[in-house]
Amino acid sequence: MPQFKEVSKQSGLHPKPAGLVLQYGTAGFRTNAKQLDHIMFRMGLLATLRSKKTKATIGVMVTASHNPEEDNGVKLVDPMGEMVTPTWEGYATQLANAEQEDLLAALQDIIKKEAINMSQEANVFVGKDTRSSSASLSQAVLDGVSALGGHSKDYGLVTTPQLHYMVCCQNTQCKYGEATVEGYYKKLCQAFIQLTKNASNCTDDQKHLTVDGANGIGALKVREMESHLKRELHISLFNDGSKGKLNHQCGADFVKVQQKPPTGIKMNPGERCCSFDGDADRIVYYYADSEGQFHLLDGDKIATLISTFLKELLTQAGLDLEIAVVQTAYANGSSTNYLEDTMKVIVRCTKTGVKHLHHAAQEFDIGVYFEANGHGTVLFSKAAEEKIQRLAENSSINDERKRAALLLQNTVNVINQTVGDAISDMLLIEAILAIKGMTIQQWDAIYSDLPNRQLKVKVSDRRVIDTTDAERRAVSPAGLQEAIDSLVKNYREARSFVRPSGTEDVVRVYAEAETQESADALAHDVSLAVYRLAGGVGGEPKPLH
Ligand code: NG1
Ligand code: ZN
Numbered sequence: 001m002p003q004f005k006e007v008s009k010q011s012g013l014h015p016k017p018a019g020l021v022l023q024y025g026t027a028g029f030r031t032n033a034k035q036l037d038h039i040m041f042r043m044g045l046l047a048t049l050r051s052k053k054t055k056a057t058i059g060v061m062v063t064a065s066h067n068p069e070e071d072n073g074v075k076l077v078d079p080m081g082e083m084v085t086p087t088w089e090g091y092a093t094q095l096a097n098a099e100q101e102d103l104l105a106a107l108q109d110i111i112k113k114e115a116i117n118m119s120q121e122a123n124v125f126v127g128k129d130t131r132s133s134s135a136s137l138s139q140a141v142l143d144g145v146s147a148l149g150g151h152s153k154d155y156g157l158v159t160t161p162q163l164h165y166m167v168c169c170q171n172t173q174c175k176y177g178e179a180t181v182e183g184y185y186k187k188l189c190q191a192f193i194q195l196t197k198n199a200s201n202c203t204d205d206q207k208h209l210t211v212d213g214a215n216g217i218g219a220l221k222v223r224e225m226e227s228h229l230k231r232e233l234h235i236s237l238f239n240d241g242s243k244g245k246l247n248h249q250c251g252a253d254f255v256k257v258q259q260k261p262p263t264g265i266k267m268n269p270g271e272r273c274c275s276f277d278g279d280a281d282r283i284v285y286y287y288a289d290s291e292g293q294f295h296l297l298d299g300d301k302i303a304t305l306i307s308t309f310l311k312e313l314l315t316q317a318g319l320d321l322e323i324a325v326v327q328t329a330y331a332n333g334s335s336t337n338y339l340e341d342t343m344k345v346i347v348r349c350t351k352t353g354v355k356h357l358h359h360a361a362q363e364f365d366i367g368v369y370f371e372a373n374g375h376g377t378v379l380f381s382k383a384a385e386e387k388i389q390r391l392a393e394n395s396s397i398n399d400e401r402k403r404a405a406l407l408l409q410n411t412v413n414v415i416n417q418t419v420g421d422a423i424s425d426m427l428l429i430e431a432i433l434a435i436k437g438m439t440i441q442q443w444d445a446i447y448s449d450l451p452n453r454q455l456k457v458k459v460s461d462r463r464v465i466d467t468t469d470a471e472r473r474a475v476s477p478a479g480l481q482e483a484i485d486s487l488v489k490n491y492r493e494a495r496s497f498v499r500p501s502g503t504e505d506v507v508r509v510y511a512e513a514e515t516q517e518s519a520d521a522l523a524h525d526v527s528l529a530v531y532r533l534a535g536g537v538g539g540e541p542k543p544l545h
Contacts, residue, residue: 009147013248022039027073031072040141042096086152127162159281165421167418186228191413205435212273219276233392252276256284283422296449297440301364304338305443307343314366324346326350332373333512449516461507491514491519
């Protein structure tokens, strides 16, 4: 194959350390940046093959999201902005782990299995986050693309969802929008401004939002976007990367897991604050009340706010569209009860990992999906979008229906349907709160979270834990589920489950109960059961109090 000579030559500049084995996991490859040069080059090769196979543009994003600055990672983006299919995740792992001398054979194997026409043109979009290692690692991706004769476009510093958006725009011949960062701001901000025109008497105070940029790419992009917002949203940006370290004691993951505010921000009582993660695909909100008590509004609260808003608009517009909320086992039990019992919307539970949620959400006219950690978006089926569009253009309907239809139309436009997007979610939430004239306290009061606790247990091989029922029950090792069931019975309104993490070498334990003390005690009890029954390593888990 003519291109193989170049691959052979270039791969020598990105050699694989012998024996190193890495896995394409839930979030792509993710580890210390020092181990990733050869992976990046090879993902450039793989993206080129995927582009030839799909005859479409493929994305490659260099980021390790909420991990520490020293880490990095890479994810491939499929033609419509979705994650790549499991088969290609398998190829990614094969190609990444082929020893240097076996690389061409590994490539050949994929080409043969997928019957790839090597004379087909290839096009790859590349983006990177602000990590110090990202510049050279994204160059390695570009080297991989050019080694196989593919065309590439380097978007440089972009958020993960911005890269997904570019890929989708390109592959829909710009029907989804213009494939530029400017185009992204224009589409989202125009929709946001249209939405907020429906907010009556919004004061400057209500238009104010404090944003923790996690010292990452999201901060840069919020700054870039600000002029497009035409003062309809006043952002005070903290942790903008000028001083602090990426994700260090800040960002959405820190705030959600620690259940406390990030360092480096100024919080005034009652004011809305939000945190992005390191690649701006997650967002959580929070505020401090007049007593200084911290209140977190996570992905479940966000899903509830958005689905309530959409359901009301559908009723006002007289549109018969089925709306569902997709969650994971980590969703707070109170949110599930509220959605099912009070809101009467369909709720689905899937395995952890965005691709599972995204997939399930596609089955409905409108699928709102959020992980409790703040990753999520809304998907509208093609038919739903067309119905909304037709109604918005219909001149013979009454004012109430018309207003609702236009609101729905602009809601569709403010949302990045390709993947969870902190910037897009932020604009949607801000617009909803403004339209409903709702404070963050009122939003928080829609339902009360059950106190909960997440813990990690180290075991010698986390694969001994196998789960079923969307990860809510353990089928192995023997006796573990029975132990959890009997521990849960000791507490009121309690629930607990365990699962092996897909991104860290740990078993995650989740517990919720009527009080924080009970949730903490149950999480500890279950951690001990995991430690004893699933091969715990190191010292026994210690009680939290
Ligand atoms: P793992 O490590 O498999 O629990 C974590 C998050 C996921 C998802 C992925 C990808 C939790 C409990 N888990 O997965 O929701 O975001 O990372 O980043 O938050
Ligand atoms: Zn992220």
